[in-house]
Amino acid sequence: MADARRGPRERMVFSAAQLIRRDGVTATGMRDVAAHAQAPRGSLQHYFPGGKEQLVGEALAWAGRYAGDRVARFCAGMAEPTPGGLFAAMVRQWTDEFESAGFAAGCPVAAATVDCAGSAAPVRAAAADAFAAWTGPVARALAGMGVPAERAGPLATLMVSALEGAIVIARAEQDVRALATVARELAPLLDGSVVRAG
Amino acid sequence: MADARRGPRERMVFSAAQLIRRDGVTATGMRDVAAHAQAPRGSLQHYFPGGKEQLVGEALAWAGRYAGDRVARFCAGMAEPTPGGLFAAMVRQWTDEFESAGFAAGCPVAAATVDCAGSAAPVRAAAADAFAAWTGPVARALAGMGVPAERAGPLATLMVSALEGAIVIARAEQDVRALATVARELAPLLDGSVVRAG
DNA sequence: CGCCGACTATGACAGCTGTCATAGTAGCGG
DNA sequence: CCGCTACTATGACAGCTGTCATAGTCGGCG
Numbered sequence A, B: 001m002a003d004a005r006r007g008p009r010e011r012m013v014f015s016a017a018q019l020i021r022r023d024g025v026t027a028t029g030m031r032d033v034a035a036h037a038q039a040p041r042g043s044l045q046h047y048f049p050g051g052k053e054q055l056v057g058e059a060l061a062w063a064g065r066y067a068g069d070r071v072a073r074f075c076a077g078m079a080e081p082t083p084g085g086l087f088a089a090m091v092r093q094w095t096d097e098f099e100s101a102g103f104a105a106g107c108p109v110a111a112a113t114v115d116c117a118g119s120a121a122p123v124r125a126a127a128a129d130a131f132a133a134w135t136g137p138v139a140r141a142l143a144g145m146g147v148p149a150e151r152a153g154p155l156a157t158l159m160v161s162a163l164e165g166a167i168v169i170a171r172a173e174q175d176v177r178a179l180a181t182v183a184r185e186l187a188p189l190l191d192g193s194v195v196r197a198g
Numbered sequence C: 001c002g003c004c005g006a007c008t009a010t011g012a013c014a015g016c017t018g019t020c021a022t023a024g025t026a027g028c029g030g
Numbered sequence D: 001c002c003g004c005t006a007c008t009a010t011g012a013c014a015g016c017t018g019t020c021a022t023a024g025t026c027g028g029c030g
Helices: A008-023 A030-036 A042-047 A051-076 A083-101 A108-116 A121-144 A149-173 A177-191 B008-023 B030-036 B042-047 B051-076 B083-101 B108-116 B121-144 B149-173 B177-191
Strands: none
Touching: A008 A030, A008 A042, A008 A051, A008 A108, A030 A042, A030 A051, A051 A083, A051 A108, A051 A121, A083 A121, A083 A149, A083 A177, A108 A121, A108 A149, A108 B108, A108 B149, A121 A149, A121 B149, A149 A177, A149 B108, A149 B121, A149 B149, A149 B177, A177 B149, A177 B177, B008 B030, B008 B042, B008 B051, B008 B108, B030 B042, B030 B051, B051 B083, B051 B108, B051 B121, B083 B121, B083 B149, B083 B177, B108 B121, B108 B149, B121 B149, B149 B177
């Protein structure tokens, strides 16, 4: 949980992301973050002079980077990468977590958007950047699988949208049904978008 | 805003839904709800002895009912109903609101799920019911358009998932791009699921 | 040693939260 | 008129929030 190898600053960013995705931005207190990271409370104002907005913003940037990096790892793990296979891997990551760790935590970017889109502009912008850092690698991966360039971006947006929505529904229902459904129903459309060379 | 025709109780439920979808559950105070509904603060404990959980639960039930009822109205407004057309109408409702009223407010059910799934079980259950009250009519509408019974439910879940996710992304980006994308990309899949009679 | 910067510790601050207790008022049937 | 119910009004409560001010403690460098 509190990995001492990483510095206290990075630990707090990581902990903020974890608490946000569980309880939302508003319900996550600065003191909670410090305690969860096993970091001194006084370090908060030292490392994050911009206050809560800065901490939340960095947590979202971290989450976006993490999600984007995972995409490449999913592709590397597949024998013959297909769009439907990539989407299945993205979905499986969530079904695995829900089934092993429960439905308490969702996506931190979605949580921050829902909590702050109408109030804190900098956080909202950080959420948009995080989505971009996630959707971009997905679109590039699709293009690498033979999806025409002009369709890779829209399909990536569709994949992330469906996944985010299914995450929310799964948490409400406490059942991975919605995740399994979107993976199954979307696969033909995704795989059908590949243009075979030769 | 504060429709005097409806009683103060119903006004508070309505106001709660509006404030929740804008600021989230945690950031929405009981005093705010009473003020927004132009209802006396003392009425809160009178009409909602179950406290905030009851108020939020009723707001979600109202939202779910409202979304479900809209589906029938969308179908009635279409000359020849198709799955893609229904989804386009559901999406358009949101693009219209975002473009006219800004991106401050999203879906109250998603907001409550993100805020409470890990903490308040009754609210989480109310969110699940609200999703069911929304997805059910969508599935029945699909079935009425010629979609095989065993596919109507899953496709309805896919539609709601994609819409919810696109709403979140649109709010983060302050752009209806994601909504337009999911409507366009999903239409062929939806319309292709119709089995022609004869 | 002295000094300085990085980091930590702690207490205070005003403001807000949901909830409760208590009292008060209006309306109406009898 | 009483009495009752439905509803309103208001103040208090403990607990939490983000932020700030102030002081303290290291470690290393000259």
